[in-house]
Amino acid sequence: MNLQDLHLLVDDLAYPECPRWHEGKLWFSDMLGRRVYAVEVNSDSTEGVCSTEVEWQADVAGLGWDNDGQLMVVSAPENTVLKLQDGKLQPFADLSALSQGECNDMIVKNGVAYVGHFNGKLSPQEVQPSGLIKIDTEGNVSIALEGVMFPNGMVFSADGKRLIFAESFGRCLSQVDVAEDGSLSNKRPFADLGTAVPDGICIDAEGAVWVTDPLGKRVIRVLEGGEVTDSIDMQTMGAFACELGGSDGKTLFICAADGFGKIALNGPDTGKIYACNVNVPAQGC
Incomplete structure (x- = not known):
């Protein structure tokens, strides 16, 4: 499959990231646009109506929802997790004492959040190991995992007992065990990505993980152990994040842009979200 096989769902974005399928809509952060959007998608995921949900004063990244259904948003340069309360984003957890650089993606389960952060510049030669920060339901923060080479996207296994995450400059997917108290342990490989x-x-119902590879301009589906079963050639576009959703869970949404990170600020808005049909639905469908 290649770029010509995909449906263009949303256009004219600065830098779309961190998509989530939530309550029948596709939510995502336009990181450099400093907004969170939700897209009402039609039945075959070929068209969508995009609406602004919230705006913030700084770049926004990871998204999630607490046990009361309140939106949580990572403010990346402020190293803060925000929560939507009374229609406004309010600071919920300050991560600055534990983060070694900008915060990035986030995943939330049963009200407990995990946030990645990176230590150094966006270069394999300059980034040092960092890790994941845990935020409990009251907003208390602690270091959940160390020794990660630029943690990025995260997913849970179907039973919630494993957390699988991308190590961007480790060029791999890793996994850890999740205890009942939310602590993480036993870091080990999920897949070497060459x-x-x-x-x-994102993860599907068979436990395979779809992975965006922005430098390789592709999206691949990977089994535990590293076998690649599917590949989407994005050609001229960098793919930065993906999510499974749609009416039957078989739509793969891909966040893409011509530029990489803050480089995108130097030119016009090239961010886009594409959609395509896949064979295996999202986990839980």
Whole structure:
């Protein structure tokens, strides 16, 4: 499959990231546009109506929802997780004492959030190991995992007992065990990705992980152990994040842009979200 086989769902974005399928809509952060959007998608995921949900004063990244259904948003340069309360984003958890650089993606389950952060510049030669920060339901923060080479996209296994995450400059997917108290342990490989630099990921009902590879300009489906079963050639576009959703869970949404990160600020808005049909639905469908 290649770019010509995909449906263009949303256009004219600065830098779309961190998509989530939530309550029948596709939510995502336009990181450099400093907004969170939700897209009402038609039945075959070929068209969508995009609406602004919230705006913020700084770049926004990872998204999630607490046990009360309140939206949570990572403010990347402020190293803060925000929560939507009374129609406004309010600071919920300050990660600055534990983060070694900008915060990035986030995943939330049962009200507990995990946030990645990177230590250094966006270069394999300059990034040092960092890790994941845990935020409990009251907003208390702690270091959940160390020794990660630029943590990025994260997903849970179907039983919630494993957390799988991308190590961008480790060129791999790793996994850890999740205890009942939310602590993480036993870090080990999920898949060696060779030359790929993984960014955002999502997981399907067979436990395979879709991985965006922005430098390789592709999206791949990977089994535990590293076998690649499917590949989407994005040609001129960098793919930065992906999510499974749609009416039957078989739509793969891909966040893409011509530029990489803040480089995108130097030119016109090239961010787009594409959609395509896949054979295996999202986990839980």
